[in-house]
Amino acid sequence: MSAPHPRVLVLAGGLSHERDVSLRSGRRVAEALRATGCEVLVHDVDAHLIDRVRSEQPDVVWPLLHGASGEDGSVADVLELLGVRFVGAGPRATRASWNKAVTKSIVAHAGVSTPDYVTLPQSLFSELGAATVLDLVVESLGLPLVVKPARGGSALGVTLVRSREDMARAMVTCFSYDEIALIEQAVDGTEVAVSVLATPDGLTALPAVEIVTDGPYDFDARYNPGRTEYFAPARLPDDVARRVAETAVAAHEALALRHLSRSDLIVRPDGSVEFLEVNTSPGQTETSLFPQAVAAADRSLADVYRSIVDLAAATPRRREAASLV
Amino acid sequence: MGDVSLDDQDVPGPGAPAPTGAVAPAQRGGTRLDPWFGAYAQRTHGMRASEIRALFAVANRPEVVSLAGGMPYLEGLPLEVIADAIQRLVTTRGTTVLQYGSGQGDEGLREQIVEVMRLESIDAHPDDVVVTTGSQQALDLVTRIFIDPGDVIVAEAPSYVGALGVFRAYQADVVHVPIDEHGLVPEALDEALVRLAQQGRRVKLLYTVPNFHNPAGVSISLERRPQILEIARRHGVLVLEDNPYGLLGFDGEPLPAMRSMDDDGVLYLGSFSKTFAPGYRVGWVVAPHAVREKLVLASESAILCPSNASQLAISTYLTTCDWQGQIKDFRELYRERRDAMVGALAKYLPQASWTVPAGGFYTWVKLPEGLDAQSMLPRAVTNRVAYVPGTAFYADGAGADHMRLSFCFPTPERIREGVRRLATVVNGEADLLNIFGTTKFEHPTDDVDSPGPDLA
Numbered sequence: 001m002s003a004p005h006p007r008v009l010v011l012a013g014g015l016s017h018e019r020d021v022s023l024r025s026g027r028r029v030a031e032a033l034r035a036t037g038c039e040v041l042v043h044d045v046d047a048h049l050i051d052r053v054r055s056e057q058p059d060v061v062w063p064l065l066h067g068a069s070g071e072d073g074s075v076a077d078v079l080e081l082l083g084v085r086f087v088g089a090g091p092r093a094t095r096a097s098w099n100k101a102v103t104k105s106i107v108a109h110a111g112v113s114t115p116d117y118v119t120l121p122q123s124l125f126s127e128l129g130a131a132t133v134l135d136l137v138v139e140s141l142g143l144p145l146v147v148k149p150a151r152g153g154s155a156l157g158v159t160l161v162r163s164r165e166d167m168a169r170a171m172v173t174c175f176s177y178d179e180i181a182l183i184e185q186a187v188d189g190t191e192v193a194v195s196v197l198a199t200p201d202g203l204t205a206l207p208a209v210e211i212v213t214d215g216p217y218d219f220d221a222r223y224n225p226g227r228t229e230y231f232a233p234a235r236l237p238d239d240v241a242r243r244v245a246e247t248a249v250a251a252h253e254a255l256a257l258r259h260l261s262r263s264d265l266i267v268r269p270d271g272s273v274e275f276l277e278v279n280t281s282p283g284q285t286e287t288s289l290f291p292q293a294v295a296a297a298d299r300s301l302a303d304v305y306r307s308i309v310d311l312a313a314a315t316p317r318r319r320e321a322a323s324l325v
Numbered sequence: 326m327g328d329v330s331l332d333d334q335d336v337p338g339p340g341a342p343a344p345t346g347a348v349a350p351a352q353r354g355g356t357r358l359d360p361w362f363g364a365y366a367q368r369t370h371g372m373r374a375s376e377i378r379a380l381f382a383v384a385n386r387p388e389v390v391s392l393a394g395g396m397p398y399l400e401g402l403p404l405e406v407i408a409d410a411i412q413r414l415v416t417t418r419g420t421t422v423l424q425y426g427s428g429q430g431d432e433g434l435r436e437q438i439v440e441v442m443r444l445e446s447i448d449a450h451p452d453d454v455v456v457t458t459g460s461q462q463a464l465d466l467v468t469r470i471f472i473d474p475g476d477v478i479v480a481e482a483p484s485y486v487g488a489l490g491v492f493r494a495y496q497a498d499v500v501h502v503p504i505d506e507h508g509l510v511p512e513a514l515d516e517a518l519v520r521l522a523q524q525g526r527r528v529k530l531l532y533t534v535p536n537f538h539n540p541a542g543v544s545i546s547l548e549r550r551p552q553i554l555e556i557a558r559r560h561g562v563l564v565l566e567d568n569p570y571g572l573l574g575f576d577g578e579p580l581p582a583m584r585s586m587d588d589d590g591v592l593y594l595g596s597f598s599k600t601f602a603p604g605y606r607v608g609w610v611v612a613p614h615a616v617r618e619k620l621v622l623a624s625e626s627a628i629l630c631p632s633n634a635s636q637l638a639i640s641t642y643l644t645t646c647d648w649q650g651q652i653k654d655f656r657e658l659y660r661e662r663r664d665a666m667v668g669a670l671a672k673y674l675p676q677a678s679w680t681v682p683a684g685g686f687y688t689w690v691k692l693p694e695g696l697d698a699q700s701m702l703p704r705a706v707t708n709r710v711a712y713v714p715g716t717a718f719y720a721d722g723a724g725a726d727h728m729r730l731s732f733c734f735p736t737p738e739r740i741r742e743g744v745r746r747l748a749t750v751v752n753g754e755a756d757l758l759n760i761f762g763t764t765k766f767e768h769p770t771d772d773v774d775s776p777g778p779d780l781a
Contacts, residue, residue: 013386015383015386015388015389015709016383016706017379017380017383017703017706017707018379019379019382019383019386020379020382021379023382044386046386122757122760125760125761126756126759126760130760130761130762154376154379156376156703157703168761168762168764169761169764169765169766171757171761172700172757172758172761172764173700173766175757176700176701176702176703176704176754176757177703177704177707212355218376219375219376219379220373220375220376223374223379224373224374225357225358225359225362226357226358226359226362227357228357228358229355229356229357230355230356230357230358231354231355231356232356235354286358287358292356
C-alpha cells in the first residue's frame with residue numbers, strides 16, 4: 001500500500017485541440033488534491049514525461065488529458081508499460097470510448113438506447129460523391145441531424161443541422177477536426193450529464209446536471225459562464241432521475257471505465273433516455289459538469305478527488321478492470 | 326491552499342453559499358456559474374474567449390511551428406551587458422527606480438524618445454511626449470478620451486487586432502477602408518468619409534499603421550502621406566499614427582512619419598516593444614498640448630504613472646548600448662527570415678498570394694479561392710503549425726480568405742518547415758472543398774480570435 005498521503009502526478013496539456021481545457025482541469029485537480037494533503041506534481045505530455053514518471057515514482061498518475069493521445073488510450077498504454085497506477089480506464093477501454101461510434105455500438109449491445117447514426121470517413125465521400133451520400137443519409141436518418149467528429153471533445157467541430165443545404169458546411173467543419181464523421185439523429189429533449197464514480201462499495205451515479213442553453217451547448221456555451229444555465233440536480237421526476245442514473249452506470253460498466261466517467265444523455269419528453277456519448281476524462285474546469293455534480297451531491301470536490309486517487313492507488317497494476325464485450 | 330474546498334468556492338450549487346444578492350429569484354435552482362453575469366457593463370458582453378483562441382494554446386509547444394505571434398527575437402540582444410547596466414542602475418539609483426514617478430513619464434527618457442523619433446523626421450519637444458505602458462496603453466487612453474459609444478473610427482482593412490479590441494471595448498463603430506501595395510488608398514478614404522458624413526455619422530479618428538503594417542506588411546507611400554493628412558484635415562478627423570515597426574525596414578532609410586508633416590492633426594504612437602524588448606512595456610504617445618494634458622490626466626487615473634523601473638532601464642539601455650547598431654542587426658535577422666518566408670511560400674504554396682514586406686514582422690497571405698482560414702485552424706493544430714486567421718483583423722467578420730504569418734520569432738529553418746506543414750493543411754482543406762463544394766462560413770464579430778500576447 002502507498003503512504004497515507006499518496007504522491008500524485010497530474011498530466012495536463014498535451015498536443016490536442018483541447019490543450020487549454022486540459023491545462024485548466026489539471027490545475028484545479030492539483031490544487032484540490034494538495035488541500036487534502038497529497039503531494040502533487042503537474043506535467044505535460046512531452047519528451048520528458050517517461051523520465052519524470054521513472055524518477056518521481058508517483059503512487060498514482062492522473063491523466064487529465066482531453067483529446068488526442070490523452071484520450072485515445074495511448075497514454076494509458078504507456079502508463080501500463082511503466083507499471084504505474086493511474087486514474088481512469090485502461091488502454092483498451094479508453095480506446096473504445098474515444099471513438100464515439102464504437103462507444104455507441106458497445107452501449108447499444110448492453111441494452112442502452114442511443115440515437116440512430118452512421119459513421120462515415122472523408123474518403124468515402126470522395127469515392128461515392130458527396131451529394132449522393134448526403135442525400136442518402138438525410139433520406140434515411142431524417143432531419144435534424146448532429147454531425148460530429150467521431151473522435152474529439154468539448155463539442156469542437158460539432159454542428160446541429162436542420163436543413164439539407166447545411167450538411168456540406170457541417171461536414172467541412174467536422175473533417176477539419178477528424179477524418180471520420182459521426183452523423184446522428186438529433187433527439188429533442190432535456191440534455192443531462194451524469195457523472196459516475198467508483199467507490200470501494202461499487203459504482204455510484206452522482207446527481208444528473210441539466211443543461212439549458214439558448215442555442216447549442218457548443219464550446220462557447222461550455223466555457224464562457226453566462227450563456228448556459230445549469231440545474232443540479234436536474235429537474236427530473238424521481239423515476240426518470242433513477243433511469244438516467246442507471247443508464248450512465250450501465251454505459252460505464254459496458255465500457256469498463258473504472259474510476260470515473262461522465263455520460264451525456266437526452267431525456268425525451270416521454271421520459272425515455274438516449275445515450276449520446278461518454279467522456280473518460282471528464283472536464284474539471286470552473287464551468288465543467290463533473291464538479292457541479294459533486295456539489296449537487298453535497299460533497300467536497302477535494303474529498304471526491306482524493307477518494308478517486310485512493311481507489312486508483314489500490315487498483316492492481318497492468319490489468320484491465322474488465323474485458324470488453 | 327487553505328481549508329476552502331474548490332467546489333464551494335467556484336461552483337455555486339444548491340448548498341453552496343451564493344454571494345449576497347447575486348442570484349436573481351428567477352434563476353433560483355439553476356446557475357449560470359457566474360453570479361455577476363447580470364451585472365456586467367454593456368461593453369463587456371463581447372469579451373468572450375472563442376474556441377479559436379483555445380486552439381492557440383498549443384502554439385507555445387516546441388513541436389508546433391508558430392507563425393502566429395508577434396514576439397521579437399530577443400536572443401539577438403546583448404543580455405549580459407543589459408543585466409550589468411540594470412544591476413548598476415538599481416545599485417546607484419535604486420530609490421528612484423523603485424519609487425513612483427511622474428504621470429507623464431521620466432523627463433530624461435522623454436528627451437531620449439525625441440531623439441529616437443528624429444530618425445523618422447519627427448521634430449517634437451519632450452513636453453509633447455507621454456510615456457505609456459506599451460503603446461497599447463496609449464491606444465486605450467486615446468480611445469478613452471475621444472470615443473463615445475457609436476462614434477466611428479476609420480481603420481485600414483485589415484487592421485491591428487489589438488487596436489480593434491480597444492475600439493470595441495469603448496463601443497466605437499469601426500469602418501474599414503481598403504489598402505493596396507502602397508498602403509491606405511486616399512481616394513477610398515475620401516469616399517468613405519464623404520459617405521459617413523452624408524449618413525450623419527461622427528468620425529473621430531483615422532487609425533493607421535503606416536509602416537510595415539500589421540498584418541498586411543505594406544507601407545503607406547511617401548506620396549500618399551500628405552494626401553491622407555489633407556483628407557483627414559478636410560473632414561475634421563484626427564489621425565492616430567501607430568508606428569511600432571518604422572525603424573525595422575530592410576532597405577534604405579525610414580520614411581518620414583506622418584507626424585513629421587502635421588503637428589496638430591496627428592497623434593503619434595511609438596514603442597520600444599519591437600525594436601528592443603516588450604517585457605518592459607514602454608511605449609509613448611506624442612500629442613498636441615491640449616490633447617496631451619488630457620492624456621496625462623487619463624493615464625494618471627488609470628495607472629498613476631508608468632513604471633519607473635522600466636523607463637529607467639530603457640533609458641540606461643539607450644545610453645549605454647549601441648541601440649542603433651542593435652536595430653541594424655535585428656533588421657538583417659528579420660530580412661533573412663522574411664526571405665525564408667516568401668521563399669517557402671513560393672515553393673510550397675504557389676497557389677496562394679502574399680505581400681512581400683520591406684520591413685516589420687508579417688506577411689499577409691491570400692488563400693486559394695474558397696478556403697477559410699478560420700475553419701482550417703483545427704487542421705493546422707493537428708499538423709503542428711499555427712497562424713492567425715484573417716478574421717481577427719476585421720471588425721466586421723471579413724478576412725476569412727486571408728491569414729497572417731509572422732517571421733519574427735522562428736528561425737529560417739523553422740519558418741520553412743512551418744510553411745511546408747501549412748501547405749499540407751491548405752491542400753487537405755482544398756481536398757475537402759473539392760468533395761463538398763465551396764461553403765460560406767459565418768464568422769462572429771464580437772469574440773476574441775487572436776492568440777494572447779505570450780503565444781508566438
